[in-house]
Amino acid sequence: MNSFDFEEERIKQEITRLCAKRVFLQMPEGLKPEAPRLAKIVEKAGALPIVSADPCYGACDLATAEAESLDVDLIIHFGHAKLLKHEKIPTLYIETRATLTVEAAVIAAVPLLAGYSRIGLATTVQHVQAIDTVREILVRAGKTIEVGDTTRLPYPGQVVGCDFGNVKSIAKDVDAFLFIGGGKFHALGIALATSKPTIIADPYGGLAYSVYEEAKKIIKQRYASIAEASQAKTFGVLISLKPGQKHLEQALAVKETIEKMEKNVCLFAVREILPDVLAEFPTVDAFVNTACPRISLDEAAKFNKPVLTVQEFRVVSGESSWENMLKNGLFEN
């Protein structure tokens, strides 16, 4: 974990500044092994550390209710940039920037970008500081570079699991995307949101590969799920209990549409949308997911019923078409 900057000095300063006595530490799965070490830093700064062990998939998932119930006076959220406009409890975001170099991975990506001249760059908050380095390498390799910035996220070129505005805004001007970062999750999101060839430059492994074929497979699977859901007699509409994923009004609108279609509908509130959780409701034929759309897209194989995004449901209800949805991207929260 020496490859990340945990900004330990800033943690200590913030605890001192707020005279925090009890601090809640929240982080995504990849950073959880560091939790006991980070808790020690908080303790040395004079506060009682409590680590959130629950899954954490983004800054949308900020554990404010949990922190309140534990009488915490500061949340330290690691691994994501600020997303919510207001926090009920003082929150320090530690973006955990990567400290390793990206050169080797980007050089490995150059051959995979042969045939594409206009390249869009994208990355997570961990690597936003590397964008200029990546640009220089690719310009030297004869590419034209675009970096989107809708200003909705803190950094140009930044993507998060459910917001690909920065890549969508430049999709028409590029032939392919290069994503700098680890794992397939964000790169698949780019390919699904833009339908463009997407290459990963992975600085952790110093290697590069394409996720374009995998994205095409997901799109085929979504078509099948929509077809199956069109036959449903009873729908379940899922409402997330996570503060940044709770779209109650949207769920109520979907319920109304289903009622107009003269189908049965039931609203379900849920924290973690897991296969076992949905399997408890055997009379529901298909679910509409108003929480994180990535659960529908990336985890379909794990569910034994269709779990549609709201965009996909609009194809079932006739409010949109498959072609139109693909053009707009498979999700837009």
Add this chain to the structure above:
Amino acid sequence: MNSFDFEEERIKQEITRLCAKRVFLQMPEGLKPEAPRLAKIVEKAGALPIVSADPCYGACDLATAEAESLDVDLIIHFGHAKLLKHEKIPTLYIETRATLTVEAAVIAAVPLLAGYSRIGLATTVQHVQAIDTVREILVRAGKTIEVGDTTRLPYPGQVVGCDFGNVKSIAKDVDAFLFIGGGKFHALGIALATSKPTIIADPYGGLAYSVYEEAKKIIKQRYASIAEASQAKTFGVLISLKPGQKHLEQALAVKETIEKMEKNVCLFAVREILPDVLAEFPTVDAFVNTACPRISLDEAAKFNKPVLTVQEFRVVSGESSWENMLKNGLFEN
């Protein structure tokens, strides 16, 4: 599901009485298939129903924070009797009494009780109304019957997953226990809390069987877990985020004891204590669970690290002994 009384009239009356506009329905896994039908009843009574899809293991698990975040004005909690002293949101408990007869199962249990003359009766809230029938059958079979009542739970002879006071209070006066109900969970709790032979009379299957050998296996496994935890260098102390399972002060006391033992310790707050959740913290050698003790006892095989109850931890710390803990029962929350 015709074998349960969902008290549909009382549901309608309570919605009308409170002028409830939005109702949250919560139920344990076994009753979840009924959720869409129960939601329809709420809707017909004039309120918007939202079903909690999250796991629910008891009235300790009342979803008040979730209900608050959805602006709900009534919670209907199915399958458990009231446990919390105060609810932040008006709550209707529907105990879902079983409507089927217990005779066949109890008659099937009589041969398994041969050799025991003094029998303690126990059951869940679903079958408390059957206690007198069971008593009559067993008296006719020549048994002496005891039914414990510490008044901590609403009904004589009642047990819940973590409170076996009613059986413990009569354990010294009986040779064996007969539990009336489905599943092994509560009967295993009786055997673990009292170390007495325990027979299940299962009215759903109309059959009877013993869980005594299985309880003995669990006790052996607990001995092994305590021995393994005694070697731990780093402990994690688990604090539940469920309102009826949150024992923060107890967790802080355990942390202090671990520090006096000159071992490392880190506090973890957690909603669902699952193997995957604990596996994210590889540097922790053993966990102390201040949430529901049954997670430690019944699910040990699923975890790859010891997850001790607080009573078991006191054996590790030297505050108690294995023999003493067995005498008092493996858990007492």
